Amino acid sequence: MNAMRGAAAYGRGASAYARVGVESGVMSASPHQLIVMLFDGALAAMRAARLHMEAGNVAEKGRAISKALDIVNNGLAAALDAEKGGEVAERLGALYDYIARLLLSANLHNDVQSLSQAESLLESVASAWREVGAQAGSE
Template identity: 65%
Template structure:
């Protein structure tokens, strides 16, 4: 089965609309989960490109993860209402961003793994405090 040259663009546009629709209808909590998911997916993509020797694609994936951490997760922190926890998360996000930069510059899988592990740990905790979560569910 062959696909037309425009098929890939159409699928991409459809996926993009789906993501934008999800984001528009998401709660603030769900938006943060989406940011975590996007950053983690970008890190995993970067790892695959690193393993395959695709330096440019690896750099682009890490840049996307960095953008999500800095312009998404860090920017979403409420320093007035969050006080100490917001400050601690800001410091942790800054550290994760530095590890991503090291991973990119040095093709350092240990730094990439550390950034992924830290983000996954925070994301897991964030999912646990979901206002939509049934406290009686196991």
């Protein structure tokens, strides 16, 4: 029984330590780095959803897809500035909307193909975003 309590306490401690690390990273990140973190979080949630889908774990798949949706809708899409971004922001907004619909379809129908397409599209945008950051950092 003590070993179980110790493991649980360790798990809580490790979780708290990870939260502090993430919070510290967010506090010290540039706006560009924050967007990269959003991409990374959404893509990680999509990978987790795929694993849960393949394992038949419906509840965890739903949680992972919900997390990805939340990041896409309330993080990435919400960060778009239509005034400054113009047509690029408009097109990204439409793409994020399409990715959200793919995620909803993947969740509703256990559709790995929709999940893969959403992940591929988001990875393409994330890759371009990382490249812009790398070029800006080298100037």
